[in-house]
Amino acid sequence: MLQQLSAPSGTDESMTDEAPARSEAANLVIQAASGDQGAWSRLVDHYARLVWAVTRSFRLGDSDAADVSQMVWLRLLEHIHRVDPERVGAWLVVTTRRECLRVLAFRKRVLLTYESSAFEAVPGDQPELDADMLADERAVDVRRALESLPDRWQQLMGMLMADPPTPYAEISATIGIPIGSIGPIRGRCLDKLRLLLAS
Structure with missing residues (x-):
């Protein structure tokens, strides 16, 4: 799925780690990390469907899925200088799964106390x-x-x-x-x- 979202149209090259679409995504990460708002917007657009697909695989409601998605982008913004630009898609998948699991775990915990x-x-x-x-x-x-x-x-x-x-x-x-x-x-x-x- 990551390759489908990242794949450029009209290329004859095989899908490898050095494929143009991957380099384009990596460039967007680097530019966004340097403060380029346009690059950040394009990066979010590039991977938004991937993040959403992962949240939906956990069968979250629309509201929870939107919260998770927002949290994932916030996490990327916080850690963008430490994320490997060539592996940003994998990082987003792992982070989205963790946030989904956190939401599901939080739903199960209710603490009742008087004090x-x-x-x-x-x-x-x-x-x-x-x-x-x-x-x-x-x-x-x-x-x-x-x-x-x-x-x-x-x-x-x-x-x-x-x-x-x-x-x-x-x-x-x-x-x-x-x-x-x-x-x-x-x-x-x-x-x-x-x-x-x-x-």
Whole structure:
């Protein structure tokens, strides 16, 4: 696919690493690295379909695919002086796959906690700036969702999310909820939080 996107029209030469289309792409990388905006635009146009095709292979929605695409171009801009110009296509494929996997992994992680300070101690898989920013945004969303719950529900979730969790008997005595009602109320709280976070 990379060769198809890079292949020049009307050439009789075989597709090798020294093919004209590859040299053209490498020249665009070098020119873009030196600050040539026109070269950057042509480079993005040259490989946009490749990046998009990789995101679609992960079955991401249009919004997630667009976010990944934007992040990939930002990464290239950040690292353009270190990327091998002759291998920019391969670099884009690997970077796009990593960003897609990051999006998919992020979707699976939702942390519910009552203590706002708990978010500061959550370890990240990747200490990169964008991952920290995304985690902070998600933490704010979860905190806002929790704060929109009734006060007793907030207190209940805080006690259940404590480390270690507060025993049901203590929760019942503190909040005044029958022990048999704690589980069902917890389920309603989580359902409400899922709806709030989904919206």
